[in-house]
Amino acid sequence: MANVTTPIKAESRDLNFFYSNGMQALKSVNMPLYENKITALIGPSGCGKSTFLRCFNRMHDLYPGNKYQGQIIMQPDNTNILEPGVDPIEVRMRISMVFQKPNPFPKSIYENVAYGLRVRGEKNKRIVDDKVEEALKGAAIWNETKDRLHDLAFNLSGGQQQRLCIARALATDPEIMLFDEPTSALDPIATANIEELMSELRNKLTILVVTHNMQQAARVSDYTAYMYLGELIEYGDTDMIFTRPTRKETEDYITGKFG
């Protein structure tokens, strides 16, 4: 299972999460994210996989009344990023996110990618130019956009928009990147592009991806976690989860008997 030589980048410990209406969406979840690996979260809708993912960049802090219990420890500084004293903004600067539906800002392609740098107060045009180009290349969308960097981002196709959002997330050199069902709004070709991109990104950073497409999890991830009703049912090597799961529930879900 876990490769002993691969360091852990982040790890959730006894993580519970309650929505403002009192509903407990996560129940004592313990799970590692290995550095420079892709971890996939699968499970039926409403199982808490997106909720879990959004704990990592403290997205739940945006809505009043939500409550975390437990820890997410991030390395190398050994910080519990859920601690009240830790600023969610600091967490988000280290951990970026790609959303289910592409959500570019109503700005030019260039300004979308530069947004994270602007937020950090970067004013040097040379540095911003370089970073934007690097990020667009990293997101495999440079060739399509290099001649129209100042066009409105809305004019791109859905798949291009999603790659732009990846470039936006990439431009600030995050340590971890979260993908919340990144291909659910895309066609198969665009999906294949994104999946390929994720495999390449693994060299630079650590990835956590939520997907309800099991084939996708099997194709791209190194580790897979199966969640159900807010609990982590099984976690392990992707090959192992898909070929010989130890838990009956996981097997039922994977073989399509359930979900």
Add this chain to the structure above:
Amino acid sequence: MTELAKKSQASVLENLDSVRAMIKRHKRNDILFSIIGLIALMIGLLTLCTLFIDLVMDGYPRFNIDFLSNFPSRRAAKAGLLSAWVGSLLVMTVTFLTAVPMGVAAGLYLEEYAKKGWFSDLIEINVSNLAGVPSIVYGLLALGLFVYGLGLGQSILTAGLTLGLLILPIVIVSTRESIRAIPIAIREAAYAVGATKWQVVKDHVLKYSQGGILTGVIIGMARALGETAPVITIGALTFIAFLPPSPLTEAAPFINFDWLTSGFTVLPIQMFNWLSRPDHAFHINAAATGAIIIVVTLLMNGTAIYLRYQIRKNIKW
């Protein structure tokens, strides 16, 4: 762990300190803006309070029963509001009787009867356009059409009709909004037991939307009560030392309509009149009148806002 990974770890840790310092700086903007934003919103409220206190302090020598029961006079201390508040009351009656039936009927037609098409579009465009027409233009309309065109003169009827047209868009819009909030299922349930369209409208649609309509009517009436410009344009008199004929008589048929054609003044015009005199003693009268107008309109608007809040809270569908 590779050499490269170790190096990147070190840079991450180093970075973290500068990131924290930067966030601290940025957060100062958040706090600063929270304060500025609150102040910006307070300006309105503070003005309202200052205005009210100013009026009360300036006008308090006139807060007595004589002020309400006296006619205007050349001597400021003797002058009162009798003809103005009676005039306002009568004008508002005409306004209510015009705007409410017409506005509700128009709202009903647009929501329940009109088919989508150029005709309903035309009406809709006109309603939203009328809401943006400056009130003084209604005064010009009334001057040209009611006073001279139809020969209604500078009367209570003219003023009431004018203000009725002025608040018509408010009544129409609030009627439509509260009708729209009623689910289709309610209408279908009534149709299913064999009701005709009018029965559905009368027994259900109107009944369940009356709270929302009332809110709009109160806001509209408060607006009409405070409107000055259109009534001046009609040529309302500013010095009236008589009351219009009483609408109720002692002999049969107990009702008479002579008051409709009577000359009149209303509260805001009386205030304007006193305000435009150079003699400061009359400014005291204006302040007292202003305080009264503010209290009445704020009470009306407050009631409407409270009512709307209650309706929103109680709606179950």
Add this chain to the structure above:
Amino acid sequence: MTPANQNTIISPRLAKNIKRNVRERIIEFILMLAALSAVLTTFAIVGVLIVESLSFFEHVSLVDFLTDTQWTPLFEDAHFGIMPLVAGTLTTSAIALCVAIPVGTIGAIYLSEFASHKAREIIKPVLELLVGVPTVVFGYFALLFVTPLLQKIFPELPGFNMLGPGIVMGIMIIPYISSVAEDAMRAVPMSMREGSYAMGATRFQTAVKVVTPAAISGIIAAYILAISRAVGETMVVAVAAGQQPNLTFNPMESAATITAYIVQVALGDLPHGSVGYQSIFAAGLVLMIMTLTFNILGHIARKKFRENY
């Protein structure tokens, strides 16, 4: 429908149905007439303004009307140049906007992005109350409170001036801007905000760099509608700006606006049909064209914003 003379063979039940249908039609017709009143009012307004203005332009040439720099219709030597009135209207409106646009926009951003749900529930009704205050009362405030206050800062400021009423008008229209602009900002999808927060942006950065640009056409609509309000506002300027037509853009001077002029004439005893009487309709027509233009532009901006989301 069956003509009446063939009714002999109709069963009583069918007759009842016909009667009911006729009644339904009559009701629908009456309701339609009420709805039509909105259209009729618009036509009546335009009709009255144009007819009276046409008589006015029989006496005064359009060129004089647009180019003469004096407006003295009640003098022996009558001049009918609309420019002084337009100048007064534009100056007071500009002052009002200088107050209302920054304050209203900041207020809208605060309400939409910073205020808690509870704070919003309290602040919004209070702003609505402000809208309900009659304008003649604000006129009192401008003349007898704000202007004396300003005179302490600018001792040379005359008792009638455009600055005081302009500022008060600005405060009056803050709620229009803040509520329409807030609606526009709240309509920006949450996913866009999340995208910004996920990049580590603060509230202020998200509000200014993402939400405001995304809502910009809606915010501009709010400004345009506010301009229309300011241009059409009557009582504040009639009370506090003085009623002397004066071709100036200096806020420290007194001047008449289009609306104040109409009030001034209406207060006097101008005979029906005289040029002076007709002149207020010509002035009203100019006012109507100005506000209509702004209203239409505002609606276009608003519609464009709605199409985006």
